[in-house]
Amino acid sequence: MTRILLIDGENFKGKMKSVFKDAQRAHPAWHEYDFKGLLGTVLDAELADRVVFYFARVKEHPDSREKSKQLIEEQRLLKNHLERLGFSVVLSGRVRGQWEEGKDGAKALVFREKGVDVKIGVDMVSIAYDKRADEIILGSSDSDLQPAIQEAQARGVPCVYLGFEAQPNKGLAYTTKRTILIRDAEALRFAGS
Numbered sequence: 001m002t003r004i005l006l007i008d009g010e011n012f013k014g015k016m017k018s019v020f021k022d023a024q025r026a027h028p029a030w031h032e033y034d035f036k037g038l039l040g041t042v043l044d045a046e047l048a049d050r051v052v053f054y055f056a057r058v059k060e061h062p063d064s065r066e067k068s069k070q071l072i073e074e075q076r077l078l079k080n081h082l083e084r085l086g087f088s089v090v091l092s093g094r095v096r097g098q099w100e101e102g103k104d105g106a107k108a109l110v111f112r113e114k115g116v117d118v119k120i121g122v123d124m125v126s127i128a129y130d131k132r133a134d135e136i137i138l139g140s141s142d143s144d145l146q147p148a149i150q151e152a153q154a155r156g157v158p159c160v161y162l163g164f165e166a167q168p169n170k171g172l173a174y175t176t177k178r179t180i181l182i183r184d185a186e187a188l189r190f191a192g193s
Helices: 009-023 035-046 065-084 116-129 143-154 170-175 183-189
Strands: 003-008 050-058 088-101 107-114 135-139 159-164 180-181
Touching: 003 009, 003 116, 003 170, 009 050, 009 116, 009 159, 009 183, 035 088, 035 180, 035 183, 050 065, 050 107, 065 088, 065 135, 088 116, 107 135, 116 143, 135 143, 143 170, 159 170
Parallel strands: 003 050, 003 135, 050 088, 135 159, 159 180
Antiparallel strands: 088 107
16 A cells, blocks of 8 residues: 655644643754654554655745745755655745734734645645555645545545644544544654753
8 A cells, every 4th residue: 555645844843833832842953853753653554655745935035034044044954854864845835924913013024834735735636636645644734635635535545634632623634534643742752852
């Protein structure tokens, strides 16, 4: 049986950050995190034949050159780390800087990712249509992917939702064939010292 694991990188990191915050621990440098150990433990005998992480391409923003450069460097380090672990990395869409007003009325530059969920959805349907996998495991908690899940499953490729025990997405759990949840202790265990 061929399994492909598709992970929305920023979504996944965001959920991991929440786990570390709830445990009152600083999240690790992502380019040092043992993603292979985590996924191997959580998926056990179901480890995917191919693992793909998706990220939006970070570009320099004129109003925040230093922050942009920092984000670009962090993405480069993480991409290299994931590829060394044997995973594929797809850069699709982009990270855009937007000025937003906070609760106190002050404006702040906020970086938002656009286009990654569309690429994952297109890939899911393409994989199912071309019969390149017998099962798709989706590491994302983005409800926008429900139509892609439904289409992949209608084409005979069951989908599994890989989420987190804290705040699992009920819509994805309902739409997919089954759910695998990452326990907080598992996420914390592979952070290193």
